[in-house]
Amino acid sequence: MDIGRTEQFVGRQWDDQIVPQLVEYIRIPNKSPMFDADWVANGYMEQAVDLMVDWARAQAIDGMQLEVVRLEGRTPLIFIEIPAANGGSDADCVLLYGHLDKQPEMTGWDDDLGPWTPVLRDGKLYGRGGADDGYAIYGSLTAIQALHEQGLPHARCVILIEACEESGSYDLPAYVDHLAERIGEPSLVVCLDSGCGNYDQLWCTTSLRGLAGGNLTVKVLDEGVHSGDASGVVPSSFRLLRQLLSRIEDETTGRIKVEGLHADIPGERLDQARRAAEVLDTAIYDKFPLAGAVRPMFPRDAQGAESTDLSELVLNRTWRPALSVTGVDGIPSLSSAGNVLRPHTAVKLSLRLPPTVDGKRAGALLEEVLLTEPPNGATVSLVLEKAATGWNAPAMSTWLADAIDAASQAFFGKPAMYMGEGGSIPFMGMLGEKFPGAQFMITGVLGPHSNAHGPNEFLHIEMGKRVTSCVARVLAEHHHAGTRGETMGSAVAADSGTRHGAHGCC
Structure with a gap:
């Protein structure tokens, strides 16, 4: 591969x-079905599909077949198949x-920004979904085109773009x-929906947390009553x-x-977390807009002493469970809150799970812990939405580790880094089950801020350009590894201690 030529082609594209x-x-408010129950009638998802499909079909890629697959009652899926080229293998x-x-709009956007208002500024494109994950179809096809532009070989490629990942x-x-x-049977899976610790090198994701949660409601009254009359007699649903x-x-x-x-x-x-902490230093928490004197959540020992080991923060967000309350119901705004003892309080719980904890089992544990012996005999319900x-x-096979590092050195001038991510990509667990011998390159552009x-x-x-170029390099090396007779899938696929699924993953 001519590195300079690849950079020029990808940059122009x-x-x-x-x-x-x-x-x-970005202008299209195509929220995931969980956040837009009328997504079919509203038509925004269809607009997004049409935009991407029209562009993809206009690309000059020999033999490319594109179909929008529609199963009844389900969101659409863009399916693209590109045959092997320049001596690559269709097998x-x-x-x-x-x-x-x-994702939905969320509050707090700067006055001159907005979820559906694209703004280009200082090398960044602001707005909902550009990085998560609108660029994926464009980056994938451009990486393949970069190989074609130089006459470089690649294996048959299949691109899947789904429409309900955020749900x-x-x-x-x-x-x-x-x-x-x-x-078919992919030997390599490339996902462009993950994060990066910085914008200075290629980052690959080694694990993803699971997710359990839903709506927890505590009800104490059939209707609100005067707080002066009832407080002290009727327990507060909030308490x-x-x-x-x-x-x-x-x-x-x-x-x-x-x-x-x-x-x-x-x-x-543990070793990868330590290396990531060494590279990122305080950027592990500096990247978040911490308010005032808020300190990060370092673990404490049995005596209550707080750790200063930055790798503990990496592990907190990648391999330890954590609870967030992401929504509240039953509580009026401050401007309309009267002296009323409210009948109920409801919260949306988002519990991040370690990568190897079974999601369904975690959901069952939540139900058991929260619903057993309700305090004061209150009516407590938990509606699980995710498990x-x-x-x-x-x-990772030797060829892929070498290819990823060579790509990072070529297009960033620095070695590749590996770290778990705190978010969830449900597709990865499913692919790990269906194709236990496949290798995975999970990367993305979601970095600091x-x-x-x-x-x-x-x-x-710029990160998008470089990640695209890195994918092209890895696709080329995938072909060369195959021609050298190297093991394309996991070198330890039969090892139940390391293969995906060995610790209860679904």
């Missing part, structure tokens, strides 16, 4: 085509994945089963809810009390 496409994509397959649905990818298994024969949350979480340290929600951390992941298992990558899901989300354009 991003500047002339991808960024203008993403500007239009092998690389699967490239992304999604086109978005837990509940439609995707049906599509993967439906398309199983057309997909009882606090009691229930304390069954799960230590309110002083944030540690999850339910031991069944913890998991042993593999030694390799997804995380993912722990299989051991990019704020996916939150206000002022942005896509770092």
